[in-house]
Amino acid sequence: MIRMPFLIERSRLPLARRASGWFLPWIAALSVYVAVLGGIGLVALGDSVRGWDASLAQRASLQIPADASAARLNTVLALLRQTRGIAEAHLLDPAETARLVEPWLGRPIAIDRLPVPRLIDLRVDGAGAADLADLRQKLASIMPDAVLDEHGLLLDEWRNAATRTMEAIAAMLAAVFLITLWSAAATARAGLLLDRPLVELLQLLGAADADIARPFRAQALWLGLLGGAGGAFAAALTLLAVGSAGRALSLGSLLPAGGIADWRVWAILIGATLLAGFVAMVAARITVLRRLARMP
Amino acid sequence: MGASPKRRSVSEMAVVRLENIAKNYAAGAEILKNLSLVLEPGGFYFVTGASGAGKTTLLKLICLAEAPSSGAVRLFETETAGLSRAARAGLRRRIGIVFQDFRLIEDLSVTENVALPLRVAGAPETEIREHVAALLQWLGLAEQIESLPTALSSGEQQRVAIARALVARPDLLIADEPTGHVDQQTASLLVRVFERVNRLGTTVLIATRDIGFAERFASPRFHLEQGMLRSAEAVAQ
Numbered sequence: 001m002i003r004m005p006f007l008i009e010r011s012r013l014p015l016a017r018r019a020s021g022w023f024l025p026w027i028a029a030l031s032v033y034v035a036v037l038g039g040i041g042l043v044a045l046g047d048s049v050r051g052w053d054a055s056l057a058q059r060a061s062l063q064i065p066a067d068a069s070a071a072r073l074n075t076v077l078a079l080l081r082q083t084r085g086i087a088e089a090h091l092l093d094p095a096e097t098a099r100l101v102e103p104w105l106g107r108p109i110a111i112d113r114l115p116v117p118r119l120i121d122l123r124v125d126g127a128g129a130a131d132l133a134d135l136r137q138k139l140a141s142i143m144p145d146a147v148l149d150e151h152g153l154l155l156d157e158w159r160n161a162a163t164r165t166m167e168a169i170a171a172m173l174a175a176v177f178l179i180t181l182w183s184a185a186a187t188a189r190a191g192l193l194l195d196r197p198l199v200e201l202l203q204l205l206g207a208a209d210a211d212i213a214r215p216f217r218a219q220a221l222w223l224g225l226l227g228g229a230g231g232a233f234a235a236a237l238t239l240l241a242v243g244s245a246g247r248a249l250s251l252g253s254l255l256p257a258g259g260i261a262d263w264r265v266w267a268i269l270i271g272a273t274l275l276a277g278f279v280a281m282v283a284a285r286i287t288v289l290r291r292l293a294r295m296p
Numbered sequence: 297m298g299a300s301p302k303r304r305s306v307s308e309m310a311v312v313r314l315e316n317i318a319k320n321y322a323a324g325a326e327i328l329k330n331l332s333l334v335l336e337p338g339g340f341y342f343v344t345g346a347s348g349a350g351k352t353t354l355l356k357l358i359c360l361a362e363a364p365s366s367g368a369v370r371l372f373e374t375e376t377a378g379l380s381r382a383a384r385a386g387l388r389r390r391i392g393i394v395f396q397d398f399r400l401i402e403d404l405s406v407t408e409n410v411a412l413p414l415r416v417a418g419a420p421e422t423e424i425r426e427h428v429a430a431l432l433q434w435l436g437l438a439e440q441i442e443s444l445p446t447a448l449s450s451g452e453q454q455r456v457a458i459a460r461a462l463v464a465r466p467d468l469l470i471a472d473e474p475t476g477h478v479d480q481q482t483a484s485l486l487v488r489v490f491e492r493v494n495r496l497g498t499t500v501l502i503a504t505r506d507i508g509f510a511e512r513f514a515s516p517r518f519h520l521e522q523g524m525l526r527s528a529e530a531v532a533q
Contacts, residue, residue: 012415012418013412013415013416014401014404014408014415197399197401201399201412202416203385204359204361204393205388205393205413205416206385206386206387206388206389206391206413206416206417207385208381208385209381209382211416293381296361296363
């Protein structure tokens with residue numbers, strides 16, 4: 001059996017009984033709230049990036065001017081189908097094009113009366129399989145106004161933006177972690193100050209530093225978990241609200257792929273709560289031991 | 297009368313051995329100068345001297361509350377300089393201290409105050425309850441076990457402080473001015489308590505500025521003047 005004395009042993013010394021750390025649960029709650037939302041944001045963003053990879057990495061599109069003749073369209077299609085690395089070239093019919101512009105122009109759309117370019121959806125065999133620069137040159141000689149959109153480039157930009165966002169979220173989580181650490185240390189220092197006469201007496205009676213630190217550690221663990229649970233609960237409510245709002249606005253759930261039931265959401269909720277307690281406990285222990293080490 | 301030190305060679309065993317101790321504070325005052333003394337197991341000693349003679353500093357050195365500026369402090373034949381904090385705590389657990397100002401924790405009951413050394417030692421809860429209750433009864437405090445120290449008279453607080461010092465059956469009992477807050481009759485009674493403890497084998501060291509009081513007991517006495525022992529040996533009566 002694994003022993004976890006720091007969690008199960010009842011403190012025997014009457015220390016850390018005063019409410020010296022009232023602010024720690026609030027800081028822990030806020031930290032966990034921010035950490036959960038940030039962590040779930042990271043997961044959701046990661047899911048999105050993977051979705052873009054899957055859907056766009058092997059795609060490109062070609063815009064043909066609306067007034068292009070059928071003969072020239074066929075020439076272009078023939079060129080595309082002969083190009084090595086292009087697995088499929090699909091000319092979108094007016095109905096498919098109408099669906100694409102529907103979010104901006106609304107319904108119903110008389111697409112035939114609008115100067116909307118014709119679109120050819122290209123599926124390439126894999127990244128770098130098709131020489132799109134060469135294709136662009138050939139297209140310029142056949143149809144100079146055609147525009148080849150390589151989604152891979154756009155995807156790279158999105159991916160970079162997502163990475164920067166993830167880094168910002170990670171930095172925010174680190175800041176939250178440090179604030180919790182500082183709060184727990186401040187709580188332990190305040191507790192030590194309040195109990196200083198008793199601590200000095202216990203030292204003279206032969207109490208080991210670890211025994212003196214244990215009640216402060218237990219207090220920090222309890223306050224951290226208490227605040228963390230409150231923060232996690234508030235974050236869960238926020239996630240439910242965000243999910244509902246996202247669906248109501250047709251933006252998707254704005255949550256990781258599995259929504260609120262996704263196991264990763266629960267892992268983050270529970271993990272952040274436990275982490276708040278653990279960080280508070282470790283910070284309190286280190287703080288108390290360092291202070292005691294300065295005493296005779 | 298206190299028991300005589302058990303007959304054994306000083307070099308063989310000592311509870312406390314101070315060698316050429318000096319203690320200076322940052323302000324420059326030299327509190328103790330070239331002080332050496334030995335307390336043998338089972339001995340009953342007084343250390344006397346006027347206020348400011350260095351008695352309390354001497355006791356602080358013995359209970360490891362302070363370190364000497366120079367010289368060696370050996371407790372139970374263990375050199376204390378360079379000891380780990382855990383080892384120092386282990387030595388302190390063998391010493392019972394009656395502080396001059398009692399140092400009772402005001403928001404803990406009499407029972408909880410007295411139980412502190414046993415909790416520090418990790419004694420089982422049932423043993424703590426039984427032992428503390430018996431000791432408080434012996435010291436005439438059975439009616440005050442749930443009281444807070446602030447509700448007690450000075451003499452009762454004194455006895456609670458003594459109970460706390462005795463409860464873990466220390467090898468060495470140190471008392472700093474234990475008679476300072478009580479009348480002569482109560483003081484004599486307290487010393488009788490110390491003598492009974494001493495007969496059970498505990499070495500006792502009492503610091504007092506009341507030389508006349510100490511001279512009433514046929515126990516070895518160290519006299520401090522301006523941080524120096526008047527004699528390197530205890531002044532046997």
